[in-house]
Amino acid sequence: MPLQGESVPANEPSLIELYHTMLDMRHFEEACLEGVPTREIHGELHTGIGQEAVAAGIAPWLRGDDALVSTHRNHLHGLAKKVDPYRLMAEIFEKDTGLCRGRGGHMHPFDPEKRFSATGIVGSSLPVALGFAYAAQLEKTDAVAVAVIGDGASNTGAFHESLNMAAAWKLPLLVVVEHNSYAISVRFSEVSATPTVAERAPAYRMWARHVDGTDVEAVSEAAAEAFAHVRGGSGPAMLEATCFRFRGHYEGDHDTYRPRDERKRMLVENDPLTLAEKRLTELGLASEEEMARWREASRTRAREMLARVRSDPLPPASELHRFSFAGI
Amino acid sequence: MPLQGESVPANEPSLIELYHTMLDMRHFEEACLEGVPTREIHGELHTGIGQEAVAAGIAPWLRGDDALVSTHRNHLHGLAKKVDPYRLMAEIFEKDTGLCRGRGGHMHPFDPEKRFSATGIVGSSLPVALGFAYAAQLEKTDAVAVAVIGDGASNTGAFHESLNMAAAWKLPLLVVVEHNSYAISVRFSEVSATPTVAERAPAYRMWARHVDGTDVEAVSEAAAEAFAHVRGGSGPAMLEATCFRFRGHYEGDHDTYRPRDERKRMLVENDPLTLAEKRLTELGLASEEEMARWREASRTRAREMLARVRSDPLPPASELHRFSFAGI
Amino acid sequence: MNSTPVRNLRFSQVIGEAISLEMEADEKVLLLGEDIGRSGGVFGVTRQLQARFGEARVRDTPISEMAFTGMGVGLAMAGYRPVVEIMFVDFIGVCLEQVMNAMSKIPYMSGGNTRVPMVLRTAGGCIGSAAQHSQCLWGLFAHLPGMAVVCPSSPHDYKGLMAASIQSDDPVVFIENKRQLNKLVSSYPLDAFVPEERYTVPLGKAKVVREGSDLTLVTISASVGDALVAASRLEGEGVSVEVVDLRTLVPLDIATVATSVSKTGRLLVVDEDFLSFGMSGEIIARTLEELGTAAVRQVKRHAMPDIPLPASIALEQAAVPSADSIADVIRSMS
Amino acid sequence: MNSTPVRNLRFSQVIGEAISLEMEADEKVLLLGEDIGRSGGVFGVTRQLQARFGEARVRDTPISEMAFTGMGVGLAMAGYRPVVEIMFVDFIGVCLEQVMNAMSKIPYMSGGNTRVPMVLRTAGGCIGSAAQHSQCLWGLFAHLPGMAVVCPSSPHDYKGLMAASIQSDDPVVFIENKRQLNKLVSSYPLDAFVPEERYTVPLGKAKVVREGSDLTLVTISASVGDALVAASRLEGEGVSVEVVDLRTLVPLDIATVATSVSKTGRLLVVDEDFLSFGMSGEIIARTLEELGTAAVRQVKRHAMPDIPLPASIALEQAAVPSADSIADVIRSMS
Ligand SMILES: Cc1ncc(C[n+]2csc(CCOP(=O)(O)OP(=O)(O)O)c2C)c(N)n1
Ligand SMILES: Cc1ncc(C[n+]2csc(CCOP(=O)(O)OP(=O)(O)O)c2C)c(N)n1
Numbered sequence A, B: 001m002p003l004q005g006e007s008v009p010a011n012e013p014s015l016i017e018l019y020h021t022m023l024d025m026r027h028f029e030e031a032c033l034e035g036v037p038t039r040e041i042h043g044e045l046h047t048g049i050g051q052e053a054v055a056a057g058i059a060p061w062l063r064g065d066d067a068l069v070s071t072h073r074n075h076l077h078g079l080a081k082k083v084d085p086y087r088l089m090a091e092i093f094e095k096d097t098g099l100c101r102g103r104g105g106h107m108h109p110f111d112p113e114k115r116f117s118a119t120g121i122v123g124s125s126l127p128v129a130l131g132f133a134y135a136a137q138l139e140k141t142d143a144v145a146v147a148v149i150g151d152g153a154s155n156t157g158a159f160h161e162s163l164n165m166a167a168a169w170k171l172p173l174l175v176v177v178e179h180n181s182y183a184i185s186v187r188f189s190e191v192s193a194t195p196t197v198a199e200r201a202p203a204y205r206m207w208a209r210h211v212d213g214t215d216v217e218a219v220s221e222a223a224a225e226a227f228a229h230v231r232g233g234s235g236p237a238m239l240e241a242t243c244f245r246f247r248g249h250y251e252g253d254h255d256t257y258r259p260r261d262e263r264k265r266m267l268v269e270n271d272p273l274t275l276a277e278k279r280l281t282e283l284g285l286a287s288e289e290e291m292a293r294w295r296e297a298s299r300t301r302a303r304e305m306l307a308r309v310r311s312d313p314l315p316p317a318s319e320l321h322r323f324s325f326a327g328i
Numbered sequence C, D: 001m002n003s004t005p006v007r008n009l010r011f012s013q014v015i016g017e018a019i020s021l022e023m024e025a026d027e028k029v030l031l032l033g034e035d036i037g038r039s040g041g042v043f044g045v046t047r048q049l050q051a052r053f054g055e056a057r058v059r060d061t062p063i064s065e066m067a068f069t070g071m072g073v074g075l076a077m078a079g080y081r082p083v084v085e086i087m088f089v090d091f092i093g094v095c096l097e098q099v100m101n102a103m104s105k106i107p108y109m110s111g112g113n114t115r116v117p118m119v120l121r122t123a124g125g126c127i128g129s130a131a132q133h134s135q136c137l138w139g140l141f142a143h144l145p146g147m148a149v150v151c152p153s154s155p156h157d158y159k160g161l162m163a164a165s166i167q168s169d170d171p172v173v174f175i176e177n178k179r180q181l182n183k184l185v186s187s188y189p190l191d192a193f194v195p196e197e198r199y200t201v202p203l204g205k206a207k208v209v210r211e212g213s214d215l216t217l218v219t220i221s222a223s224v225g226d227a228l229v230a231a232s233r234l235e236g237e238g239v240s241v242e243v244v245d246l247r248t249l250v251p252l253d254i255a256t257v258a259t260s261v262s263k264t265g266r267l268l269v270v271d272e273d274f275l276s277f278g279m280s281g282e283i284i285a286r287t288l289e290e291l292g293t294a295a296v297r298q299v300k301r302h303a304m305p306d307i308p309l310p311a312s313i314a315l316e317q318a319a320v321p322s323a324d325s326i327a328d329v330i331r332s333m334s
């Protein structure tokens, strides 16, 4: 648990731990991809592949009593919040064994015990997180409510309303902005008054920091500060992490709007896993061989989970109306 | 017409002119008040009494091809935009001779020739003004789209979305904020992250200025600059004017939320008319007698207009459905 | 019906009393909204509540409906029972997102693992404020799945249904009628007795508020009062009207309506909300599905026409159903 | 019906062709929306349009629906004919305000002095995207006064109704069906011929798309195709189904429905939008108001149940009306 009010907490996670988290995230998403051509996942699927360093970097600082509200691209945040990966994957595969018995699917996972939820509507994670933040304030705990948003969401009205309220009332809200420069095909720079989201923070007199979201250590360090700020009762904070979305906006998106060389380059230069591996090597923390073994072990775990999920039943059609109201 | 790009235009209006505008505005509103107890105006009525210096201060700089979109408290902005006062008052009195044949009423006056309109939904003037701003940009004119809002409206999502778009696309939008410190009973300071609205402008990298909205000369000078900025093609601007609402939020509002002495003091100290009179005297521009004569003449004009409006017919019930679709 | 004297209360105070009793009984109940705190609400519903329960539980918000409605959703997920006020139902367009996609869908989307016990209080009805401040819109909420839609009419129900709404584990939209809020309960044409103690009226039970044999008049909210006045008048003209107060649109108690129509054979639906694609069509369709077309001799609707409400009183009166216009419609059916 | 060969087009391209022709014919037509420019729309409807007409007239917006929908209103007031896209109809909750209180009310509120010739394009329908991305909601728009509500079904109508919507001086909500957008027009079970030239199909005229004598099936949007398939199957079983494509909910052509029902005596309404308080109830009520209850032997509805749409395909298929389920319902009526 991070220390309150300290900018660098004692138990800084090791790069090896962070790398492991990212590996598991990558393989989780890759397993999900397999459900698309088979139509086991029959709606559009948004993965966080390429953006692992953001979720992995905040993960160490998230406590069980913190709430996290995520977006359409939510799987990695669920894993960061320690949602059972098997039940999350089962939900993504629309199974009766999923978190939400197949009702929510990949865009709407809800795990009340882990205080994790999401929404498919851009910007709408913020107001809900605000409610969790108000609850923490009422209860005088130092729990944090985290709202994850994309860069595109920062242009929604919900962003402004929520940040203003959080700041006016000094609520413990941490806004994590995954700035991958695109909202589907629309470049942030073409539709935004500022090049970064963080520089809007003075309009709310709130703490903000911008970080390289492909560098998991940098994210973790900045996240430690951000959580400490919010937990310390100093009001809301914003952590903006620049990152890259490796795949189309959703599976099936032809991604014609990004220049081919831009896409190529990012895969080579901006993969947070590769970057972490490079650094592990540089620091002499792990050999190529060791890392290959880790990767293999992580992939195997994900594939075993996938196999288990695949054998699970779909919800029975007879229960279509179940859960629509309490007692039904 | 103001000169483009110059901060102080040539034809700065005289204080006497500004005072006359304010007098007519005050008496217009006072005439409207008479329709409330008689239920000639049968919904709630919001007047701009006390806030005349803002509308009067922007009036000289508004051109015919500028558009202005106002709020629930819109009468003075209509007058500033040179809407025929008689047809505006007739609309407020729900008459068939009104601007909108009695369909709109006091909260929804529309005068397409003067490019004046309003909305009763807080914050909603901004998006519509954005459309006029985009039209001006498409047409490559130097017309300005003005959105008037209250301080309360600056906490709506529409505010953020509209300002971001205006700034990202360098649209000729001027946002005039009538900051009277209250949204009905809610103090701006209690629900806002910043003490002023203007200091949010950096989040949109836009030009902004804060002015004493009880000083009509100060407003006019700042408005000249703001219009010049926007007309010059440098993107949107914000002009925030601090002012005081003399009456309840609407007629019938008991206004119990403002301390009695706060209300008393404002009537004595912050009346833009009294302040202008003081200054006219100081500068030796008008004698007490002259000013009394002006006041009387203005009041008489308003009362004559009221009498005429009162004798106008209501729209016939048989035409209830008329105007609902084109051709109906 | 009851010998205890009717208290000298406004409808607004009755609602406030219900909320206040629920706040006393359950500390998880809290209120969010514009002007509900220091000023006690533009219709006075929440007067004194901030003084009694503190600012944390009765909180004045900025004009940020999307944020504070969603805040209600988050609070409900965190174990609270938020009562969120949208001052006029007409403003719902700025925050319907949180109502339709979060509040009312999370219970189902979560496979029942998350409940959203939230009440969205708002006011509908026509009091001369023109197109953007006069709508009812209960038909809009009722079309969207996942939330109860409650529109009381009698003083007794205003209190009991509000209590039931706050106690409900499901999301509820509670629509008060501006035509009633400032009135004394004694103006209600039926029994206006409101017990002082805490009680509930169950959601989803319609009520026959006047018995009759010639025609079933089904309505909701303030129009129930108008219907009762019209029915009394028509009694003198030899027409016996049975009046059904639906009380809630979701859940909808069609059985009570069907029972009445199977007796009278004729159905008139009166609705202060817009005519088309709303309550009146639904009631007719369901009744006929229940009874078959052969059992019903005549169906008719009398509702707000499908136009924005005009400002002018001359036009408004021609648009909004009233006791007079209801009586005229019934006469035209006879 | 026509000897010209059917072109190898998707529904999305047909709509794009209509928009393109209108943009050529009237320089006041312009488009605003997310992803409509560089990428040509998430369903490809506006592909090539930015290249052809420039960025000023085909503008990618930020995710700021309230602002750009209102921008459309302002542009319409300033003399343009904006076509604003809300990507999925489910997102309407963030900007309904501008639709319900500005776009659709200004014409009336202004006493006719201001027209708002704006088209709000959006997509409804179920393609496996769960509760927040699968709604239809035409019933919601149709309940609110002041806007036409257009929901085409055939390839020919997709083009002709879009052209008519853009040319209309009234505000129009135009709802495309995601189940159709990516399909080839040749998949449509009736004539799929789409002329290359500019033409309009008038708003407010329903169409009997299949004649029959035993039952009138009224529906709209993609369900028309499903209804036609079901009707063909039932022909083999000796049931003759007349299918009416409403095409627009506002204006509503009830005369065509009533004429059909007066012939068949039985009415089934099929609706991919939610069952209650929407289209199906309205059609039944209006038909009975037109014909009287005695002229109609049976009424029935088959619609999306009143629950948020579940993610799982197993549940989705049990919820959404299909050719199979429509046929089953008709069999149950026989
Ligand atoms: C209110 C709303 N508008 C539009 C959409 C469609 N949509 C889904 S994701 C998305 C882009 C989001 O961009 P960003 O916030 O940057 O997140 P990213 O996908 O890049 O992670 C859009 C436009 C939506 N879901 N909700
Ligand atoms: C979206 C919305 N929410 C609430 C209201 C009710 N309302 C009308 S005016 C007002 C206060 C507006 O305050 P401000 O913007 O400061 O303008 P002022 O009245 O002070 O001129 C409120 C809350 C509304 N009309 N629209």
Ligand SMILES: [Mg+2]
Residues within 6 Å of the ligand: A150, A151, A152, A178, A179, A180, A181, A182, A183, A184
């Ligand atoms: Mg992005």
Ligand SMILES: [Mg+2]
Residues within 6 Å of the ligand: B150, B151, B152, B178, B179, B180, B181, B182, B183, B184
């Ligand atoms: Mg104010």
